[in-house]
Amino acid sequence: MNRNKPSFSQFLDFFPPVELPVNLTDDSLIIFSKENKALPVVLLQEFILEHDQSETDEFTEYVPCFQIPNTENFYAVVYWKAQLLTYEYRLITFDLQGNFITGKVIGGTLTNGNTVIKTVANIDEDWIIHIASGEDDVRNPNYNAENTKAYTMELLSTGDIIFSLSDDDLPL
Template sequence: MKPIKVYHKDDGNHHQPDHNCGPNCNHEHHQHDVTEDTKVFKEDKVRIIPEKKANRITFENFIQFFPLVELPYTITSDTQRLISQKCDPLSATWMFNFVLDKDAVIDEYTEYMPCFSIPDTPGFFAIVFWEAGIEGSTYYLTTFSKNGILIDKKKIAGTKYEQDGLYQMVCTISPTWLFSCAEGRLDAEGNTAPVSSDDNHLHTSLQLTGDGEIVPI
């Protein structure tokens, strides 16, 4: 841990900074190295402790929750379990500051997890986060300008609970930023069955543009 500096006057000796004082030194100030986790307060000492920048609610810190991933990458039913081993859930405070609408309503069953960032996006940021609730879970691709302005957000994968079973959408992300999504229904035994041919979400393709927009193709 990097030391910080504390200055004080001793009752018997006077010391000055940047000087190797001996036992009989008689200079005005004296400089001590202490670590940031020092918790002892004394009347004759003044601690100078910098704020912990990593805990601030800033866009720069928000992006740090999303590590870069190597493409191609596929989001499957196992992705959430693998990501949860490396990442901690995000609080609603972070999400309301950068992703959610101010009038969004969430309950105690809603959970958010940072997943990853799309690499090689010089003009914007592209992240994927996971949202879970009592009706299922969803992976969202979300893009931001370099100064943190939300550009676009689209569902790319997830699960949802319906009366006729559990529906699952998987997604493969190509190095060219093409998001190929396929949705199917899991039967009572956990086997995947294709949804009906008239379902618009059977196959979906999204393209991430150089401006950070997410467009269907």
């Protein structure tokens, strides 16, 4: 075993299990940032950056949030990723040996300077992820709830994440 390579259990230690249901909003990040230790770069590189399909730079931030409890055949963790004008909650899964299975964005905020898309998520006891997303003009102080789209994702016992939309496309 390579002594310089971090272990998967070291990575998981940064993601405390939570009691479900759990809500993921902008305010949730404050709690995770206060209560959880920062993820060391070596663990970030080994278990997150290797599978992150988006560009990152020296200003990109990551905050470990939590681990989904009571998984038997896999591990599922949620982390927060911040980049310029994009803030995301990401759910990623690994098999029992620490091999990446899949990952999805499940919430966050995205803006282009003119419009803002806010997406909140609730993960229930059955690993159903209820997601609500709304888009509005950044200058509008009163959000119109008619612009909200709702859909669900499900975390399967295999560690796969599937989704079904009730509207056209995923916002994030």
